[in-house]
Amino acid sequence: MTTRLPHHHHTPQEEDLVTSQVPEPVVLTARHDGTLVITLNRPGVRNALDRSLADALDAALTRLETDPELHVGLLTGAGGHFCSGMDLKAFPTDGVPTVADRGLAGLTRVRRAKPLIAAVEGAAVAGGLELALACDLITAADTAFFALPEVSRGLIASEGGAIRLPSRLPHHLAMEMLLTGAPLSAADAARHGLVNQLTGEGKAVRAALALADRVRANSPDAVRVTRRIVEATRGLDDHAAFAVQDPLSEPLAHSTAAAEGALAFCQKRPPDWTA
Known part of the structure; x- marks a missing residue:
């Protein structure tokens, strides 16, 4: 036969102690x-x-x-x-x-x-x-x-x-x-x-x-690619650096973010990068 122990309800002071032990x-x-x-x-x-x-x-x-x-x-x-x-x-x-x-x-x-x-x-x-x-x-x-x-x-x-x-x-x-x-x-x-x-x-x-x-406030994609270019071109001469940069940067020139950035500038409003 299994004896079931009574459930113990913590007093407020005991609850504080239990919480403080976590x-x-x-x-x-x-x-x-x-x-x-x-x-x-x-x-x-x-x-x-x-x-x-x-x-x-x-x-x-x-x-x-x-x-x-x-x-x-x-x-x-x-x-x-x-x-x-x-x-x-x-x-x-x-x-x-x-x-x-x-x-x-x-x-x-x-x-x-x-x-x-x-x-x-x-x-x-x-x-x-x-x-x-x-x-x-x-x-x-x-x-x-x-x-x-x-x-x-x-x-x-x-x-x-x-x-x-x-x-x-x-x-x-x-x-x-x-x-x-x-x-x-x-x-x-x-x-x-x-x-x-x-x-x-x-x-x-x-x-x-x-x-x-x-x-x-800036384009998340442009920020990420800028970081990547800085990391990937560190220590390279200019010729080698442009060769690494261009494949990373060129897709952004044709992106919806670039179009939104230009349109927002012309309309004198903050860009909506989620658009």
């Missing part, structure tokens, strides 16, 4: 019109990247790419910091938290179609800076800072830091950061063109959303 997701997502806001959410460790966060960010980026209603992504961090890089406590057992062939947290080596904006508060350090460098645009609070201290840990900034930073900053400044681990303030980063817009503390996301709105 861990928060390590990556939060929220839609803002056609922009997907992606928030790294391990604030207790400055959003350091471990395996679970890497997989969750990869899933969020996949959602951005596959949802036709989303046109721009915004990447930021919870708790006043962007990302402190790889979780060194997890590194000895888990290694670098890359995802398949898509690089660190599914971002640094992936081929994306849609624009991604980094909104940086606090630290964007090591792998955190490499995530920001993999984005197309960067807003940053004036209290934020950037650094690649991998050499001081016996490591290499191998997920885009050593490759991308020297083309984004003056050569010797980039080399100082790479070889000494010296930090760069957001104000200096903006002065040298690494940051698109400098904001007050706590306002980087707001500025990034405004930037996303400006991007979304």
